[in-house]
Amino acid sequence: MFQVNHFAYCGMADIPATHEDRRDARRHAAQRLKRYRRRFPVVTLERGKAWEIQEPADCTMVPDACGTLRLTHITFECRECGHEHETREESIHCCADYGHDCDE
Numbered sequence: 354m355f356q357v358n359h360f361a362y363c364g365m366a367d368i369p370a371t372h373e374d375r376r377d378a379r380r381h382a383a384q385r386l387k388r389y390r391r392r393f394p395v396v397t398l399e400r401g402k403a404w405e406i407q408e409p410a411d412c413t414m415v416p417d418a419c420g421t422l423r424l425t426h427i428t429f430e431c432r433e434c435g436h437e438h439e440t441r442e443e444s445i446h447c448c449a450d451y452g453h454d455c456d457e
Contacts, residue, residue, distance in 0.1 A: 354427040354439060357382050361420035362408075375426075382424050389418060 355378035356369040372378035379401070386404060389395055393416070394407040401424065408419045428437040433448035 356425045356427055357385070358423045358425065359385070359420060360423070361417050362415050363417055363420075365417060378424055382422060385422060389422075393419060 355372045355375055357372070357378055358369045359367045370378075370381050372381060382404075386395055389406045393409060396405045396407060397403075398405055398421070403424070404422045406419050406422060408415045428439065429441045429444035430437055431444045431447035436444075436447055438444040438447060
C-alpha cells in the first residue's frame with residue numbers, strides 16, 4: 354500500500370490518499386506537484402518520495418499549501434516472525450497457516 358500525504362507548515366495535514374499500486378500513487382503525487390509548481394517553488398527532498406513546497410519570497414503569511422508532500426510505502430509486519438507484507442490480512446495469516454516456514 355502507498356500513501357500520498359501533504360503536511361503544511363502551519364501544522365495541518367490533509368487526509369492521506371491511499372493507493373494499492375506504486376504507479377497510481379506516483380501519478381497522484383505528480384498531479385499535485387504540477388498544481389503546486391504553478392504557484393510555488395518546489396524542491397525535491399528525496400527523489401520520488403518527498404518534496405517541499407516553499408512559500409514565495411514576497412509573501413507576508415505562509416500559504417496553507419506550503420509544506421511537504423510525501424509518498425510512503427506502507428507495509429504490515431507479522432507479529433510472530435517479523436516478515437513484512439503488503440496487506441494487514443497477509444501479515445495476520447503469515448504464521449497462522451499450518452505448514453508455513455517463516456525462514457523462507
